Amino acid sequence: MGEFWPVPDVLAFLAGQWRVERTVRDLANREHGEFRGTTEFGPLDDGGLLHRESGTFVWQGVPRPAERTLLFLPSREPGTTDVRFADGRPFHDLDLTSGRHTTAHPCSADLYRGEFTVADADHWRTVWRVGGPAKDLVLTTDYARVA
Template identity: 75%
Template sequence: MGECWPVPEVLAYLAGRWGVTRSVWDLASGAEGEFTGTTEFRTEETGGLLHHESGVFVWQGVARPAERTLRFLPGPGGSADVRFADGRPFHELDLTSGRHIADHPCAADLYRGEFTVRDADHWRTVWHVRGPAKDLVLRTDYARES
């Protein structure tokens, strides 16, 4: 993976617009998909960031529009408290070392995310989703847009 790039203040680092490429693999069936689009982190009155992602998801040859919204709230020591749009907790995010592992249990499934900051303008997440009906890997690369 290479060296990690430490980020003392995650919200300051993420603020702005990012190009997004996500690969999705279903390890059980062998099916693959890809999402391409943009993510924008906009400052909210709370001091946190509103994360809005939109683009096109292609799954087994079928393209569909896709979007999601998350909230990144200020956490201790330059970290973030990541929430779903409705306020439910998702995970913590501390990039002071340039790398972070987050777990999110969802019903019978476990989502484990690895966040790696490559440099000032590139970061990656890799989520492994495992459960009775799921065995997925989602790898997302972010590149800052000017």
């Protein structure tokens, strides 16, 4: 992605259903996997969004069902969100007002560094680089809005 598409309100932008394609590269072992599925951002009572992702993850040729749930909650800054795990623990912040955002999340001894970019009203991408003693991964996820 070369240019970024500014998003004045991330929660309004994300609301709805998205097709998801993710590649997972293990740089240490030179292995890779792929996830394909959907993500739905549905309304929560507090004005936030419930993120439900489900699909199939293929690792070393073996397909498995996969899913995750996150909470996207309104943050103090207008148009931005605080992303939390399903149990309420903090994950990361998200501000797409410029169309691009970088963030980080420590997980035990590993560090997740994320970059979020928006191409247009119907396409965005995340790239997470995970490094530490337990992991050496790059996860690239492309989202396309379901009409």
